[in-house]
Amino acid sequence: MGGTFDPIHHGHLVAASEVAAKFDLDEVVFVPTGQPWQKMSKKVSEAEHRYLMTVIATASNPRFTVSRVDVDRPGPTYTIDTLRDLHTLRPYADLFFITGADALAQILSWKDIDELWSLAHFVGVTRPGHVLDGMGRKDVSLLEVPAMAISSTDCRTRVAAGNPVWYLVPDGVVQYIAKYGLYGGDPDTGDTSA
Ligand code: ATP
Numbered sequence: 001m002g003g004t005f006d007p008i009h010h011g012h013l014v015a016a017s018e019v020a021a022k023f024d025l026d027e028v029v030f031v032p033t034g035q036p037w038q039k040m041s042k043k044v045s046e047a048e049h050r051y052l053m054t055v056i057a058t059a060s061n062p063r064f065t066v067s068r069v070d071v072d073r074p075g076p077t078y079t080i081d082t083l084r085d086l087h088t089l090r091p092y093a094d095l096f097f098i099t100g101a102d103a104l105a106q107i108l109s110w111k112d113i114d115e116l117w118s119l120a121h122f123v124g125v126t127r128p129g130h131v132l133d134g135m136g137r138k139d140v141s142l143l144e145v146p147a148m149a150i151s152s153t154d155c156r157t158r159v160a161a162g163n164p165v166w167y168l169v170p171d172g173v174v175q176y177i178a179k180y181g182l183y184g185g186d187p188d189t190g191d192t193s194a
């Protein structure tokens with residue numbers, strides 16, 4: 001499952017867990033992006049912070065792991081490179097790429113997607129506010145997951161406004177955000193009780 005994870009939230013974790021159960025996956029590898037090419041003009045937190053929050057959020061699940069392939073590759077992140085690298089690292093694995101409805105729509109609009117299909121099976125999951133459409137492609141499966149109306153953008157906005165993100169993101173991620181003062185929060189107070 002690729003993502004900016006800025007920060008990782010329960011929408012990501014529920015989607016991953018549901019797909020893993022439905023498709024009987026051995027492992028879900030979370031792959032935080034380096035600089036996402038779609039978000040070149042936006043300010044994205046340092047890759048190391050996003051990577052560490054993803055590690056914290058997934059640490060308690062033995063089937064969840066985190067890969068540094070995108071964080072360590074210089075330049076903008078393209079999904080094709082992610083899949084090539086994962087395939088090189090695990091040549092015998094059947095790869096499934098998990099994506100929410102919004103990201104799936106973007107992927108299906110790319111012009112050179114044919115190599116993507118040869119590297120992984122795509123699984124699109126429902127996301128509140130977005131229409132899930134696999135455009136009839138047989139290499140894309142669609143799955144309804146419990147609706148989590150959470151986005152990283154909303155989490156960042158909340159932190160900046162001094163509003164709580166408890167229960168939207170895992171507890172350790174709330175504390176990590178406060179510790180480093182991410183998203184315009186106040187690191188000095190270290191206040192994670194709000
Ligand atoms: P941002 O608002 O910064 O874009 P985001 O919440 O969309 O953040 P991303 O890191 O962009 O999170 O998303 C990674 C992947 O997780 C994408 O495939 C996205 O569609 C999916 N996803 C994110 N939030 C949800 C959610 N609440 N339910 C289902 N899928 C989700």
Ligand code: MG
């Ligand atoms: Mg997004």
